[in-house]
Amino acid sequence: MGEMQRDVVVVGAGASGLTAANELKKAGHSVVVLEARDRVGGRLWTDTIDGAMLELGGQWVSPEQDALKQTIAELGLERYSRYRDGDSVYLDASGRLTRFTGEIFPVPAATEKVMVELIEKLDGMVAQVDPNRPWETPNAEELDRISFTGWLEQQTDDMEARDNIALFIAGAMLTKPAYSFSALQALLMAASAGSFSHLVDADFILDERVVGGLQQVPLRLAERLGDDVLLNNPVRALRWGDDGVTVTTDSVEVHAKQAILAVPPHLISRVSFEPPLPRLQHQMHQHLSMGFVIKVHAVYERPFWRDAGLSGTAFSPYELCHEAYDNTNFGDERGTLVGFVSDTNADDVFRLPAEERRARILESLSHYYGPEAQNPVVYYESDWGSEEWTRGAYAASFDLGGLARWGADLRAPVGPIWFSSSDLAGEGYQHVDGAIRMGRLTAEKVAERL
Ligand code: FDA
Numbered sequence: 184m185g186e187m188q189r190d191v192v193v194v195g196a197g198a199s200g201l202t203a204a205n206e207l208k209k210a211g212h213s214v215v216v217l218e219a220r221d222r223v224g225g226r227l228w229t230d231t232i233d234g235a236m237l238e239l240g241g242q243w244v245s246p247e248q249d250a251l252k253q254t255i256a257e258l259g260l261e262r263y264s265r266y267r268d269g270d271s272v273y274l275d276a277s278g279r280l281t282r283f284t285g286e287i288f289p290v291p292a293a294t295e296k297v298m299v300e301l302i303e304k305l306d307g308m309v310a311q312v313d314p315n316r317p318w319e320t321p322n323a324e325e326l327d328r329i330s331f332t333g334w335l336e337q338q339t340d341d342m343e344a345r346d347n348i349a350l351f352i353a354g355a356m357l358t359k360p361a362y363s364f365s366a367l368q369a370l371l372m373a374a375s376a377g378s379f380s381h382l383v384d385a386d387f388i389l390d391e392r393v394v395g396g397l398q399q400v401p402l403r404l405a406e407r408l409g410d411d412v413l414l415n416n417p418v419r420a421l422r423w424g425d426d427g428v429t430v431t432t433d434s435v436e437v438h439a440k441q442a443i444l445a446v447p448p449h450l451i452s453r454v455s456f457e458p459p460l461p462r463l464q465h466q467m468h469q470h471l472s473m474g475f476v477i478k479v480h481a482v483y484e485r486p487f488w489r490d491a492g493l494s495g496t497a498f499s500p501y502e503l504c505h506e507a508y509d510n511t512n513f514g515d516e517r518g519t520l521v522g523f524v525s526d527t528n529a530d531d532v533f534r535l536p537a538e539e540r541r542a543r544i545l546e547s548l549s550h551y552y553g554p555e556a557q558n559p560v561v562y563y564e565s566d567w568g569s570e571e572w573t574r575g576a577y578a579a580s581f582d583l584g585g586l587a588r589w590g591a592d593l594r595a596p597v598g599p600i601w602f603s604s605s606d607l608a609g610e611g612y613q614h615v616d617g618a619i620r621m622g623r624l625t626a627e628k629v630a631e632r633l
Contacts, residue, residue, distance in 0.1 A: 185435040189213045192430045192439040194418045197225025198615050199603045200445025201404035202622025210630045219417035219572045223405040229396025235482045235561040241615050242397050243389040247377045248616035258403040262391040266509040269492045272551050274499035286384045297344040305379035312374035315609030318590040326367035327587035334366035346500040351382045354505040354525040357580050358474030365583050375612035394513045420455045428599050441629050445603045447579050470585040473575025475568050477524040479544050482561035486511050486518025488552045497551035504547040578613035579606040601625050
């Protein structure tokens with residue numbers, strides 16, 4: 184068992200932990216980052232599968248994500264726009280396909296009116312939410328007591344309007360059924376991206392990518408830390424007290440003045456604490472859980488949908504793949520589609536044998552793009568639910584009532600132990616931008632304490 188002494192020990196080499204470690208190092212403090220996996224990046228993972236470069240985890244950058252954009256620029260990386268020329272497609276409950284441009288789905292006029300009104304109403308409510316203090320929103324407790332489904336049912340009887348508005352938060356963002364999280368949690372999701380309208384606008388929320396892949400952000404951040412990033416070192420135990428912390432993995436013991444747990448909150452209890460964390464943290468962490476989505480990658484010889492004047496952008500709350508996009512890599516002649524299968528749909532298809540699941544998913548893509556979609560040259564499903572050190576995707580959120588009850592305590596340090604991840608962020612919540620913001624903020628507070 185090796186032994187090390189540092190000012191700060193960071194647990195987790197995702198975007199948040201690596202940002203915090205770099206900031207502390209810049210401020211003159213000694214750090215070490217302990218990472219469970221054999222790679223850095225956590226939920227950022229750019230890999231080559233059967234000859235195709237795929238973004239298995241996070242990839243998109245949107246205009247309001249200043250922290251991420253700054254980091255990308257500072258690391259010398261380049262951004263490029265997602266392909267979006269041509270028509271988007273929408274499938275209604277009967278399976279009828281309609282091409283459209285703009286943000287609002289091509290639904291019957293009465294449904295469109297309801298959707299526009301709901302978006303306006305939600306934008307108004309979101310404007311009252313400080314994403315860093317959503318529990319201070321007017322009527323926060325009331326809004327946290329009702330599910331997003333329940334709230335939508337109070338607004339309108341129009342099923343298609345409800346299904347579509349729910350999709351923007353449930354299938355597309357929190358990746359949980361809309362009956363399982365609160366209206367307040369939905370408002371936080373929208374407030375963290377600037378407005379509800381931003382979530383409706385795919386050109387905004389999925390605006391840009393990074394040439395060569397977004398995992399380069401954590402890879403380059405880790406390079407700057409050199410030997411102070413230790414891979415294959417899951418943290419098993421953390422002893423803490425007034426004089427600091429001792430963090431133990433299978434091969435090393437680190438003594439430090441402060442510790443940053445830069446892991447999603449549902450994984451905190453994987454570490455044995457001595458003494459145990461206070462009852463508040465024990466309770467709170469049990470009410471935060473990961474959403475679940477399969478990110479499906481299908482690579483074709485050519486981006487054939489473009490020949491038909493399609494942008495590749497596709498939506499339907501009634502399809503197995505509820506949304507899909509042109510995800511062709513920068514400068515690549517081959518065409519890539521990425522589709523998403525969320526929450527209960529993901530549960531259902533994971534009960535099937537792999538071949539049947541693939542066939543069902545590709546058939547769903549073919550409903551948007553035609554039969555050619557059924558014959559990719561490379562096919563891959565990102566399954567973060569099976570990853571021991573993540574256990575879902577994209578991120579964690581509270582169950583009903585949790586945000587108003589515990590939100591204010593989520594980031595509070597416990598003695599020398601600090602918490603940092605995209606799942607605790609205000610702006611950029613559930614996104615890499617939020618992970619970086621949290622990393623910076625936590626480093627600042629830890630440095631003050633040191
Ligand atoms: P993250 O989970 O990345 O890092 C935590 C690290 O801690 C991991 O490396 C883990 O192995 C490690 N760890 C856990 N327990 C440990 C222990 N006991 N000991 C040591 N190490 C431990 N965002 C975005 O901005 N745009 C997008 O397009 C997407 N899309 C997207 C798709 C998919 C499929 C996923 C899974 C996620 C996204 N996201 C996204 C979300 C984004 O990827 C995510 O919010 C951030 O990368 C999270 O960074 P963190 O550093 O907070 O956690």
